[in-house]
Amino acid sequence: MPELPEVETTTRGLRKEVLGLRILDVWTDLDTKDKRKSDTVANKSFFKKFKKEVFNTKVISVERKAKNILINLNNNKTILVHLKMTGHLLYGKYKFIKNKWTPDEKEGSPLYDPYNIFIHLVFILSNKKHLAFCDTRKFGKITLLDTKTAHDTKHLSNLGPDPLEKDFDLSTLKERISKKPNGKIKTVLMDQSIIAGIGNIYSDEILWHSSIHPERKVSSLNKIEISSMLKYSKEILSKGIDFGGDSMSDYRNIYGLRGEFQMHHQAYRRTGEKCRMSRVFSRGRKKDCNGVILRKIINGRSGHFCNKHQK
């Protein structure tokens, strides 16, 4: 479920563990004929070039751009990783047994949570540890770019600003969403070319806190509502990072451990449960919403929202 907070959590982990290390080798079992993946490591001939180019390079910095992870190397190349639906980057000591990579418990890399790990690519690092790319559904993308022009490539050039950027303010949000006046707000919040980093979970949460129905047309939103979305976009995404990401499904940090944002969902996957919104009036009097969380497919994604307070 990697959205901005999960990708940021992984990026911070990498920054802590792999800066300064060299890449001594790369292994993969990916091999697809899918033309859309011809410029990624899933393509055999691309992987050959990739392996040659990253051989013996040193990791000098790690950054995040929207939901992309950029690992900058000392040869002016950048490894770009997009986790898509089920991708993880895991750091630790692994062993290769029976054609499969497994965490080496003797070396302090415990078997991760009760889910099967599908390691499809492994970087062998100069400290004898590994950076493993684990991706059940194999949607993930790993490619190599020139550092200097990385942001001008098709992978990154069409991304809108990220709500956690300091200068992302009310006028930025207004200007960005106004590009899709007829769009449903949930869909527009998730459109990476409009605003980058928000996906299905966080859009549901942001709209619940903002008391806005996910199907509201952008052009119908007033200034107060847009301010509210701005406030909660920053607040909820930051909270997601503070809790180490959302592991309701299979996201894990680089140590294979769960984040905890799923314990703080108010809307996402709470279908049929009672809405927890309550309004506080003067003299501390509180009024509960008493609504129920509904689930509805909105432009192909399942949206969760309160039938009462989200208007």
Added chain:
DNA sequence: TGCAGTGTTGCTTC
């Protein structure tokens, strides 16, 4: 058992 549902994105179709 079988099928609907799953965090993302990008290509195809209308």
Added chain:
DNA sequence: CGAAGCAACACTGC
């Protein structure tokens, strides 16, 4: 051009 549908893949849960 823009919006919607669907495909990429493999597993989980009802």
